[in-house]
Amino acid sequence: MAEWYEINNADTLDTPCLVVYPDRIRENIRLMLERVADDPTRLQPHVKTYKMREVVDMQMTAGIRKFKFATIAEGEMLGQSGAERALLAYQPVGPKITRLLELVNRFLDTHYAALVDNTASASAISEVFAAAGKALTVYLDLDVGMHRTGIEPGAEAVDLFNHCLSLPGVDPVGLHVYDGQFRQQFEERKRASDEAFRAVEELRAKIEGTTGRQLDVVAGGSPTFPVHALRDNVTCSPGTCLLWDWGYARKLEEQPFLYAGLVLTRVISHPGNNRICVDLGHKSVAAENPFPRVHFFNLPDARQLGQSEEHLVLEVDNPANYPVGTLLYGLPLHICPTCALYESAHVVRDGLATEKWGVIARDRVISI
Incomplete structure (x- = not known):
């Protein structure tokens, strides 16, 4: 056989x-949806793994309308597919800000957003978008222990959110959390993620209480996907699970995704x-x-x-x-x-x- x-x-x-197997991708989409009780609004998968429009289209057929991306090219691919929402999981600097503005101007049916973790970047985005008569939706990028990008979820993050509120051309709507450093066995991974996420919940409550805004929280990647899927009012953003690989399969044994x-x-x-x-x-x-x-x-x-x-x-x-x-x-x-x-x-x-x-x-x- x-x-x-x-x-x-x-x-x-x-x-x-490189070869791909669409029937298995389709099953991975089903498994991804099953993890969030078949509610596609709770998913904002990352496209960086595969970078193929056909895989985006398969997810949209399954009801998924929101995505994350890491490059302007990936964002353009999402615009071509007619994604409703597309979050640049990266803080744009330099010419990337103007390229992002061009995406916003070209793909009117896709609502683009980006990350910020400091006032200088927020102000640079504000300058470009306000001059064009636009406002870019932004999420605070939070550092919960990976120490790659982001601001710690404390008083400075509150100040940054308020700074963004004061700027023309910028519309702060939520928090972004990537805790990719947690790759232990599931129970230990869950404990570590839950502990780190407590500061996020406290920050969310403080900002919502002082601004009256209800924040969107986009959290996790494939390793902590099953952890964040258990939370209320959190959007999950796995990515590798669409194709899966040997590295994650050996470490994340509780996740049944197919190669x-x-x-x-x-x-x-x-x-x-x-x-x-x-x-x-x-x-x-x-x-x-x-x-x-x-x-x-x-x-x-x-x-x-x-x-x-x-x-x-x-x-x-x-x-x-x-x-x-x-x-x-x-x-x-x-x-x-x-x-x-x-x-x-x-x-x-x-x-x-x-x-x-x-x-x-x-x-x-x-x-x-």
Whole structure:
């Protein structure tokens, strides 16, 4: 019996290549909705993982209308799909502010928003948008322990929110929380996330009490998705779960998402000493992590020894079983940056690769 990932016409696909399985993506969308009691208004998934308009459209067919994005190109992709709301999960600076304004002006059916974590950035956004007669919706980006971006949820955050209220061209409506540092076993992860989120709830109550505004809170990524899904009045923003990968599957065992994106590679050489070489280099699979960077379904015991731009050297016990030309099906440790390495993905339906989807937002610019 064939395995779910096997492609009957794989001999027509040049390697390395990216492949996606829409039926499995559709199931992941269903599982994502199930986690929030089938209420699509509680979801604002991130598009950075796949960067394909077709995957956005599949979610919109399921009733999801709000999304997060990380680049202006991803935001343009959302505008092209007619997303109702699109949150730039990034603080725009420099020319990115004017590019965001161009998105707002071009895609009138999509309501764009962005993050801020300091008064200078809020003022810079205000200057550009007010001059254009527009107001950009903003969320305070809160630092709850990751220490990457954001402002701590305390008195300074209250001051920043009030500063935004005073500015023309800026409309503060909510709080953004990313707690991606929590990747422990689920019960410990939940305890850590709950503890960090208490300060967010206190900040929310204080701002709502002093301003009379009801704040929207967008929280979490895939690791804490099941935690934030249990909260009232919180919008969840997972992303990787649309395709899933080996890294999260090993760490987040309570989440039943399906693998829906793979890389294909072929054996290209036998350099000896129980070694084989495949055409899966740094340019073809995310290389920011130590080995192993990919898990091969049909060669799970291979030891990854070395990688360069176009090559990955593996040590195997029986190299004769994998002659030159052998096709391997690989699950990336990290699917998000892997997708960004490919211009397109082969789409596999019923065991056949029949079309391609463009990874259109892999570039920094589509047209804006």
